[in-house]
Amino acid sequence: MIKDLVVNLEQKAANDSARDFAISVATTFGAHVVGVAFAFVPDFPGYIAPQLQPDMLAQMTASSEKAALAAIDRFDTAAD
DSSP states (O other): OOOEEEEEOOSSGGGTHHHHHHHHHHHHHTOEEEEEOOOOOOOOOTTTGGGSOTTHHHHHHHHHHHHHHHHHHHHHHHHO
């Protein structure tokens, strides 16, 4: 029987129902659950990129990384 689960962690706390379900399934069946969070790097078409502020992409990436780390923290708390 498979005893490993992987769940995609949502960046917004309101969308964590998959996380909660995966944890409950793992608890019920004595399985191991792993949460995976992704930070996104925006990809703009070449004709838009020159119009962006120089550090705008860095700010957007940092914001996504911060949200992914927060999702990991929420997962760790829920899994405990």
